[in-house]
Amino acid sequence: MTEESATRGHTLDRRSLLRAGGALAVGAGALGGAATLGSLVTAATASRGTATDELRIGYLPITDAAPLLVAHGDGFYAQRQLTVGRPVLFRSWSSLMEAFLTRQVDLIHLLMPSAIQLRHVIGADVRVVGWNHTGGGAITVAPHISEVGQLAGTQVAIPGWWSIHNILLQRVLRANGLTPVARRSPSRTDGTVELVVMGPSDMTPALATGSISAFTVADPFNAGAVARGVGRLHMLLDQVWRDHACCVTVVHQDLIDNRPDTVQALVDAAVAAQLGIRADRPAAAAILSGGGYLPQPPKAVEVAMTGTVPDPQGGPDRPRIDFHPYPFPSFTSELVRQMRLTVVDGETRFLDGLDPSRVHADLVDDRFVRAAITRHGGPAALGLPASLTRHERLV
Incomplete structure (x- = not known):
């Protein structure tokens, strides 16, 4: 059904x-x-x-x-x-x-x-x-991304504004000197990252084509992106807020x-x-x-x-x-x-x-x-x- x-x-x-x-x-x-x-x-x-x-x-x-x-x-x-x-x-x-x-x-x-x-x-x-x-949630990045600072000037996908994924992703960005923004073109010089809402099933294809540099969402979408070779698991959100x-x-x-x-x-x-x-x-x-x-x-x-x-x-x-x-x-x-x-x-x-x-x-x-x-x-x-x-x- x-x-x-x-x-x-x-x-x-x-x-x-x-x-x-x-x-x-x-x-x-x-x-x-x-x-x-x-x-x-x-x-x-x-x-x-x-x-x-x-x-x-x-x-x-x-x-x-x-x-x-x-x-x-x-x-x-x-x-x-x-x-x-x-x-x-x-x-x-x-x-x-x-x-x-x-x-x-x-x-x-x-x-x-x-x-x-x-x-x-x-x-x-x-x-x-x-x-x-x-x-159960994670931040998955494109294979060439090795550190959070490389997300500056790019778009990162979230499943919803009022999601724990968005809340914890923003903590990670700020801890690494980056500024999350909405409806604003991201700037590498200014260290901004534009957050875009995306359906979970669309995240892996977007990562594969380079439309986004990373996404945060629940599994098994993170595991799926890694299995397809289009993403790398950067961190579990449980590492940001335990349990x-x-x-x-x-x-x-x-x-x-x-x-x-x-x-x-x-x-x-x-x-x-x-x-x-x-x-x-x-x-x-x-x-x-x-x-x-x-x-x-x-x-x-x-x-x-x-x-x-x-x-x-x-x-x-x-x-x-x-x-x-x-x-x-x-x-x-x-x-x-x-x-x-x-x-x-x-x-x-x-x-x-x-x-x-x-x-x-x-x-x-x-x-x-x-x-x-x-x-x-x-x-x-x-x-x-x-x-x-x-x-x-x-x-």
């Missing part, structure tokens, strides 16, 4: 949209896709369709979605008596968000900064119920209100899938490829799911991507602070009124994932601290 076959539509409360006020006048670039935020609002107020008992999951073909996909492919939803259709593949974040707002899908994985945007710009009554993963979240699991508040047992079963299935992935990564990669969930070459998917890199602090090798479900409040707070430092082509005024320490309580409902963690062996079984607290580590 593809995004074109997702047809159910519901409506977002117009009063919620009105709360967004003037912030709705934002360009397409802020979404990282062709749709403007205004068009998402229009879609969100479309005619209400007929709901069914079958739950639908929307996703982009990246390893970030692995727990939701493995839970389907390995039967974890069925084990919990959930009727979940085959996950629906989307090609852009904007189309995925539009489908979610119009209730064509019930559950999605979404960039955490974009979830904050949906909540605080549109006023969508959505909740994050858990993390999908940690890490950062990228994609999170998002549902509508009314699903929580009306069907809390269903939400609990969904989160239980996702946590079970995370445990399964951590226990047997090659098997998970085989499900993602063999089940047709990820259309990239199986070898690239396997590398993305099973690969490791040296720990810069001298510890054991670290996985390219890991799977920890608990949404740490400290991460949400720091993310809001980092968003304020990030150059984007779009509206940013909504950040001015946000108290970083309060965003988490407003956006995240961790009751279900806490219960799931307890059911599945406790924090240690999922590589989490017993206190479920931590300090954020950025370089």
Whole structure:
């Protein structure tokens, strides 16, 4: 099933949209896709369709979605008596968000900064119920690029303005004396790098033709570019922000209100899938490829799911991507602070009124994932601290 076959539509409360006020006048670039935020609002107020008992999951073909996909492919939803259709593949974040707002899908994985945007710009009554993963993103450069300084005067592709990839790429650029810019020709003399939003599937061809000098995105696109010989892995984004979240699991508040047992079963299935992935990564990669969930070459998917890199602090090798479900409040707070430092082509005024320490309580409902963690062996079984607290580590 593809995004074109997702047809159910519901409506977002117009009063919620009105709360967004003037912030709705934002360009397409802020979404990282062709749709403007205004068009998402229009879609969100479309005619209400007929709901069914079958739950639908929307996703982009990246390893970030692995727990939701493995839970389907390995039967974890069925084990919990959930009727979940085959996950629906989307090609852009904007189309995925539009489908979610119009209730064509019930559950999605979404960039955490974009979830904050949906909540605080549109006023969508959505909740994050858990993390999908940690890490999994990278900066891939053209083969002739050996150091970050060589990116000066070039274009670098990002998957969306409100993405962890953009936020961390900009930290790397600034740390190397470069200045990220949007809608401005880059200058080698001035040390500027123009950031351009690009669909993940278009990044590798653009790198191969020299249209861009580098890109940052989720795997397996980084692994795919390396496998094709058109790119070189410069660094994992986990080296910039240790154990950062990228994609999170998002549902509508009314699903929580009306069907809390269903939400609990969904989160239980996702946590079970995370445990399964951590226990047997090659098997998970085989499900993602063999089940047709990820259309990239199986070898690239396997590398993305099973690969490791040296720990810069001298510890054991670290996985390219890991799977920890608990949404740490400290991460949400720091993310809001980092968003304020990030150059984007779009509206940013909504950040001015946000108290970083309060965003988490407003956006995240961790009751279900806490219960799931307890059911599945406790924090240690999922590589989490017993206190479920931590300090954020950025370089």
